[in-house]
Amino acid sequence: MDGAGNVEPSEILSLVAAVSYGIASMAMVFINKAILMKYAYSMTLLTVQQLATALLIHLGRVMGYTKSSSLNLATAKKLLPLSLFYNANVAFALASLKGVNIPMYIALKRLTPLAVLIAGFFSGKGRPQLQVSLSVLATALGVIIAALGDFSFDLFGYTMALTSVFFQTMYLMLVEKSSAEDGLSSVEIMLYNAILSLPFLLFLIIATAEFPQSLFLLFEKAHSFTFFLIFILSLVMGIVLNFTMFLCTIVNSALTTTIVGVLKGVGSTTLGFLLLGGVEVHALNVTGLIINTIGGVWYSYAKYQQKKRAPKKLTSDEEAHHKEKN
Secondary structure, three states: OHHHHHHHHHHHHHHHHHHHHHHHHHHHHHHHHHHHHHOOOHHHHHHHHHHHHHHHHHHHHHHOOOOOOOOOHHHHHHHHHHHHHHHHHHHHHHHHHHHOOHHHHHHHHOOHHHHHHHHHHHHHHOOOOHHHHHHHHHHHHHHHHHHHHHOOOOHHHHHHHHHHHHHHHHHHHHHHHHHHHHOOOHHHHHHHHHHHHHHHHHHHHHHOOOOOHHHHHHHHHOOOHHHHHHHHHHHHHHHHHHHHHHHHHHHOOHHHHHHHHHHHHHHHHHHHHHHHOOOOOOHHHHHHHHHHHHHHHHHHHHHHHHHHHOHHHHHHHHHHHHHHHO
């Protein structure tokens, strides 16, 4: 009875984390596109988002709403590469969104699961299950087919998005590793990431000459209620997205987080076609999206079966890890 009780909440938490990340990620694509159409200074936007994240978590700790261990230099040093990869991913993703439509952006970002699978293999995680490998290859094949029918070639957009895929793969692997080795929660990783990001981002907005013009424009546009609403929404959703992404990676895996992004992308692409226009629908589009969706569902089923076959082993590993830490 106790063993079952331990497994059930884990499965519920895994599902809630994955669904929450999918919803937040889909919403954030449209919010970022909306804010960048009115405010092109992406580095300044990211800096304000990270500052808001650090202040909100600190306020939550002071008021007792969030629990996290005290910051220490050793952990900060270990998480510094994670923070650099995270900010590089977001920076290149925002740069891609400036010049490309949402369906093209999502299609390119859907190559991340394949990159995570390859990175996991070379980092010593071993060969994944056959069904997992085939399902991820199916999602990548769907991306290629859909892209051939959907999008005109844009060198800048493709370069920025594919570079973002690389950095996203690296930081997701580091999040998974940091959680397993150090037992850090999603809130703690968010706090370290936000604080470590600020010096790097401040250097970038000065080096790229965004500052001080970006700050002047921000104050000028703040008088517009529409802009102010979208800007505040982008700050809030940025925090929500980071929390759900780190949580999903911790309680599931880096690969699961990327596959959730793939499934989310189907809805985002459809809405991008309907709401934003600029993309013609062809047979290749539909075929690619169907293959892509089948691959994502196939992966979910394969991981569920894999987890169902070994619940006792996972529980005992968690207990052993807990005893070692105590």
